[in-house]
Amino acid sequence: MKQKRSISILGPGKVSVAININGKSCRALIEPCVTLLDAMREFWGLTGAKRVCDRATCGACTVLVNGKREYSCSLLAIDLQDGEVTTIESLGGNGQLDPVQQAFVDNDALQCGFCTAGFVMSCKGFLTEVANPTHEDILKGMSGNLCRCGTYAGIQKAVAQAASTTGSKAQRERGKARVSARAKARLT
Numbered sequence: 001m002k003q004k005r006s007i008s009i010l011g012p013g014k015v016s017v018a019i020n021i022n023g024k025s026c027r028a029l030i031e032p033c034v035t036l037l038d039a040m041r042e043f044w045g046l047t048g049a050k051r052v053c054d055r056a057t058c059g060a061c062t063v064l065v066n067g068k069r070e071y072s073c074s075l076l077a078i079d080l081q082d083g084e085v086t087t088i089e090s091l092g093g094n095g096q097l098d099p100v101q102q103a104f105v106d107n108d109a110l111q112c113g114f115c116t117a118g119f120v121m122s123c124k125g126f127l128t129e130v131a132n133p134t135h136e137d138i139l140k141g142m143s144g145n146l147c148r149c150g151t152y153a154g155i156q157k158a159v160a161q162a163a164s165t166t167g168s169k170a171q172r173e174r175g176k177a178r179v180s181a182r183a184k185a186r187l188t
């Protein structure tokens with residue numbers, strides 16, 4: 001005999017939502033139709049992600065969800081209660097920029113800056129997907145973000161610089177692992 005499954009229906013009124021954003025639990029009473037972008041901007045003071053197209057086209061609202069790039073304007077906040085969200089506000093600290101942010105500054109990769117937070121977060125996600133990207137990889141991998149000021153040449157250089165910084169760090173880590181494995185092999 002089939003057992004009856006109980007289904008709980010949330011909404012349409014406000015419901016309690018808690019999301020882990022940048023390592024902190026962010027809570028609010030919100031309607032289930034509220035997007036992650038609106039919840040971040042209106043309830044939790046996280047205004048780095050921008051609302052431009054509001055329909056998954058421009059990338060100005062890009063954040064990482066469980067390490068993957070996502071348009072926060074196209075996700076419902078209520079669906080992210082088991083996920084980890086990372087926003088531009090988590091980068092850098094103690095007077096230091098994150099290497100990706102530094103690369104955008106070094107390469108003059110912005111004009112009005114409205115798209116920049118989205119590009120930086122997209123670059124963070126992209127570099128976890130492709131460690132040593134070619135120019136073609138960068139063009140393709142960053143094509144989900146648009147810049148109305150047309151600063152693409154600077155952005156492409158910034159992504160290449162960030163990739164080389166991240167790449168050398170990764171190579172150092174691999175080198176350390178190889179040395180430690182050799183040392184371990186000699187001792188056993």
Ligand code: FES
Pocket residue numbers: 050051052053054055056057058059060061062071072073074
């Ligand atoms: S505002 Fe989200 S993709 Fe444009």
Ligand code: FES
Pocket residue numbers: 109110111112113114115116146147148149150151
């Ligand atoms: S710098 Fe102005 S939209 Fe990109």
